[in-house]
Amino acid sequence: MQTIALSQQDVAALLPYAEVNGMVDTVFKEWGNGNVVMPPKINLDMSRSGYDSWNNAMPAFLPNHNAAGLKWIGGYKSNADKGLPYIRGIVILTEPETGRTLSVMDGTYISDWRTGASAAVAVKYLARKNFKKVVMIGAGTQGKTAAACIHELFPDSEISVVDIFPEKRTAFIKEMSEKFHVPVKDEKDVEGAVRTADVLVLLTTAKKPFIKNEWLKDGVLTLPMGSYQQAEDQVILNADKIIVDSWGQAAHRGELKSLTELRKISEKNIYAELGLIASGQKIGRENSKERILAVLVGLGAHDVFIAKQVYDKAVKNGRGQKICLNDFAS
Template sequence: MARLLCQSQISKMITMHDVVEIIDKTYKGMGEGTVINPTKGTLDLGESSPYPPYHADINSMPAYVGWVDTAGIKWAGGWMDNPKQGLPYVSAIIVLVNPRNGIFTGVLDGTLITNMRTGAQTAVALKYLYPEQKSLTVGLFGAGVQGRTQIAAISEVFDIDELKIYDVAPESAKLFAEEMGSKISGKITICTQPQEAAQGHAVITVTHAKDGFFKKTWFEPGTVLFPMGSYKECEDETLLTADYIVVDHVAQCLHRGALKDLAEAGKVSQEDITATLGELSVGAKKLTASSSSRVLCVPIGTGAMDVAVASVVLQRAEKEGIGDTFNFAI
């Protein structure tokens, strides 16, 4: 029997604090070799091709996570036209399976889990890169859902002394500051020019930009830059300025997201990757961000994170009897 869980039920089963711990454990699993995570497969529904005309793409993201002994897959995509229709940009579902016998155990909404674990990935990466820091300054591009989960997750690990926020829609940045002001220990500064937000221990871009708006001159020493958007937020020259490159999944990061164009042009390869987050988590490699270094960190997102979070949610739901059950084999 598979348990079916909707978004409102999931929200009662998990907190951001929980998700940060789960992501940390799963990166350790990657470093120890107990996570199996193939690269994403993508179905283009018109995001970068003329047909079909839906301005969307959808990814299949399978994984096995040893510490929860669960396999699964997330089917998730982004629909560019949805916000104009009052619909969420991200649509996702997660299916879990018992790896010992192939019995499907859960079908869960994946949108909330995606948003939460994406924020937690950044927070955990910063934990590895700033192991001695208790507080940080943060620059953030994008005042949407992902921007909120980024800050919520980082606040679980660090005090935020100052957050600089920029959004192409000033009213969105203002609303963000009003909603998030009570969630951080320091002040929030709304920036009127994008370069003003490119300052901090961590600078994070969570936008739909495709024009490489983040300039080389903005990437200052002492910064860990997180280009988290699915497309092209940074100029190629910006990325090539990095002293160190850290990723979550080498093969995936070289054919998707920020590094894709550089990899296809032969300007970045596996040899240019300093470390994975899994290697940093278990101490297989060492890297500490400093005031003189530019670190590029690309946790593009893996199915393992979704499977791990969904597995913990499912365990709790089963214990409390939350959600409906359904037998697909009838």
């Protein structure tokens, strides 16, 4: 009846990142097939503390996998100065039948990798055939996992990186090469890089749009995945197709929030949720000229599903620390 506590080291040891693309794809299919219970995430704004910070509560239940839980995760702007990651959180797994807390585990590692894998799976379904150039805007944690996951699925693609801080680009290129064996090209000029992109991944902490519509090539797949709008309004309004991971969430967070609130876009402008395309119910890209914008704000279902795989492995391998949380029930 005990709960298993899993540290970030435990989670990392139990979750080879190369396996995450497949897990994320599975969950997109489950979501598309209506096999996921997932209310939209709840955002807790903590900026009134004087810190630029927020936390999200992201519950999900996947009945086919007996996986229920909550990711509780946030972004902490001042962490960069402290050498801490911007995004940090935990996942709590609950036994659907009894309510027993099966596990409390680090959620940062799971979240970082499922974010990267979401980008890669979107590329799989939506990029132009035989695309070559992937441009990462933002040399941060999520940028790294996205580059590694895209390389895992598309080893022949050419990846380059842009960041406002040259030292971040240098560190990114070094880590991608040494840790993940992914060659990445340095790009100093955002406009020049975007003009060449077949796939454009926006993973910055910028709070104001800076990607211009006239920079985009025909056929580009743009993945704005930050928590705030990064591409100017025209990029969104001129897209041939807008695809989201969950409309219930995308309307309130990230790239589409502002235009939705201004009533310049609504659900009618959304072509499909990615789950419908992954599960074969809708066609994704129809030609090589379409400019597709896929807004992936992040599904708690991914985190809960992956956490359940990690927990099952931990039980099998005897990993983690047993603690007594729900002791009245034991």
